[in-house]
Amino acid sequence: MDQLRGTVNGPVLLPGDDGFAEEVAGFNPNNVMEPAVAVGVTSAADVQAVVRYATRNQLPVAVRATGHQVVKDARGAILINTSRMQDVRVDADNRTARVEAGVDWARTMFETAKHGLAPLSGSTATVSVIGYTLGGGQGPVLGRSQGYAADHVRRIEVVTADGELRQVTAESEPDLFWALLGGKGNFGVVTAIEFDLFPVTEFYGGGLHFAGERMEDVLRVWAAWAPELPEQATTSVAVQRLPPLPELPEPLRGAFVLHVRFAYLGSAEDGERLLAPIRAVTQPLLDGVRMLPYVDSPLIHLDPPTPVPYYDATTTLREFSPEVLDTLVEFAGPASGNPLSSIEIRALGGAFDREPAVPNAVPTRGVPYVLFAVGMGGPDQADLLRSWLERMVRTFEPWSVDGRRMVNFLSKDEATAPDQVRLAYGAERYERLARIKRRFDPDNMFRINHNIRPE
Template sequence: MSATSFGFNAERVHEEVAELATEIHGLLLVPGEEGYAAESSAYNLNNPLEPALVVGAANTADVQAAVRFAAGHNRPVAVRATGHQVIRSTREAVLINTSRLNGVHVDAVNRIVRVEAGVRWHEVVEKAAEYGLAPLNGSSLDVGVIGYILGGGQGPVLSRSQGYASEHVQMIEVVTADGELRKVTADSEPDLFWALRGGKGNFGVVTALEMCLFPVTEFYGGGLYFAGEQMAEVLHVWRTWAAGLPEEATTSVAVQRLPALPELPEPLRGAFVLHVRFAHLGPASEGEALIAPIRAVTTPLLDAVTKMPYTSVGMIHMDPPQPMPYYDRTTALRELSAETMDAFIELTGPGSDCPLASVEIRALGGALDREPAVPDAVPTRGIPFIVFAAGVGGPDQAGLLQGYLDRIMRRLAPWAVEGNRMVNFLSADEATTAEELRLVYGAERYRRLAEIKKAYDPLNVFRVNHNIVPA
């Protein structure tokens, strides 16, 4: 075992590991050991995880033991399921890898699925489809279910008609800072149930949850790819067209500078494009009529909008599945006027020097604006648009990419909602202080979250995140 390069006492780490090893059924690793790197790998290669200890949990008891151990030794707890979530420095932390907790069970009669902590969306989508059902998943099916839902969860097909995924959670099993496994519902522990759904990973390690499924087997949708040189013409039509869509339809756009990868179809390989995403729940004829104004603007490079089985939902956004180094930022817009769109085109269009791989605008609205029957901590209701921008590159390109991301945020600031961000899109550079996170959630919501944090995690064991500090 080697831990000296990580800035803490190696002998103390060895003693602690020996103590914990008697309770762990899965893996227990420190830096330098075989398997450590794989167990603590991250999706964003610019945010490596370098924890003091890694527990590859084989069961819920392992999670409890790891949390008790961390709290008892004044170490923070970090959680890794798929490695997509943003985590701050983990060098003193106990990292709990939950990827082995991979059970999925569908109750088709009640349209409920039980999902364990390490499950990815594609597993739920495929299992639910066997019963003619669909979950409220996100744009990427490689993302973990639990982390997505703890941040609210906005998807490309069902969200505008059904709301955030967190609204449809029935029960959450969570290990809190005292090491106790709690079965949390709206009736059993209403404050914690409220905070978990939107408060991200601040309140414990979720080991399983139960959520509703929907009787959906197919949709009409996909992507239209236009040459980047034609983006202004398309975007100004999209801006007004999107505002008139029914709740059964969802859309977003992304300005993309695509890599020259062989798996991309020829028209898109290495291309500069505007990607218009669209999905409609209902007859294909209705969906075709809805998308017609966009098709009429100009001939696309590729038209991949068609009737699809729900299992093909990942084809709408075509998010990259493989880990990569990137920098990203996000903002919320209160309006998308002609002036706003002109600024967006100026920043990302053919006349710009934009080095970013993707800059997208997601149109929200519909059920995403409505408060659910059982309230949660999601802060973005009532916000019509989210902008998410990302540049691919390592630390040698940090200045260029982060500088341009800052430029986009400044230029769009006149139309931005102050401080507000979609929690699942927060990057390591955003909401780094309690005051900034208070702006994200709003003063009253943050106050309540901080009070609940004090009740369940007074020592702030779960702090390797966008941290809600105990009141």
């Protein structure tokens, strides 16, 4: 351990050391990481030193940035915490940004907005840019017009299992470039990425919260309305049983609601016309739709900005038909007794369906809807919440798209089941990923993730 401390600039911590718990903490307190050692890296050179140390000592390597997707406990592993790597560089002339491994979307949006540009960011500002992008990255504003965040990456800087820092592009390392974009952290430690930006400064959007008792009426309109939206518009819905938190607006505190999310890249007048059919159903409890600066795009989903304990599960839907709607009302409606905090359906389509100029491993192209549910609670509620989450996946299985999943939504339970990971990608894509894994990580050093095993 002294040898490692002498080769990295950041802290090297063991269990019981001051600061160790903070170094390994994730966003979800239910998913506790328990590595043998944690290293707070400050540079790509630090990452190389850690990976080489892990090779010499035959240790698996786990990676944490903001800690939103922790899928394994990392026992016996060496954890690389990249949160200190915070460099952001914007090239306004070429409309690109280069960000290091610890940067989140809040920081990135702030820096790009100075130049009148926007990234393909997600619904939550506190998520790591790199973790989000390596899982595909489905944005609530630009996604249906531009595709996945992974579709617009130009360069990836990654330390592979041999300790080498590679500058990976579609031309220099086509297989590795393909696999990293969708394959998450299975192929190395990504220390920085360069990606495209878009000349967007504002949008018309936000959320409408309706009384949950009217969810069936609103969803019947939404089901017909969402597929007809232009690609400049994006929508999702969530059936929510909100906690009685003081930070929530009074109409939402402890309420059962249907949250309709909407974003439109156009004028307020055109956006209002598009949204009119939803507004016409019934009066919302809270109306948060208006012209917003792009940096306020997290207001669409209103995801919790601070750590909360939860359990989750995900699947896909090939349609949102009357049968699916009836099933959703029975499963999550007013009379269901469902304890889950949020059951959301994201409508995809548009550019999400199109192959990018440079193909990648994102597995949900052509999937019309993603279904994702969260149950908030600690270990004392684990059995109850997990049983409802498993029931959700079973209930909607008849409409699932070949068992595929959105990689960034894979839960700890799903990501630790090899058959579920294979299903998420589909057999052909998974087998190609496994072949590339064997080439770049034959000993499966990077396995503290939703693991793709070397062929």
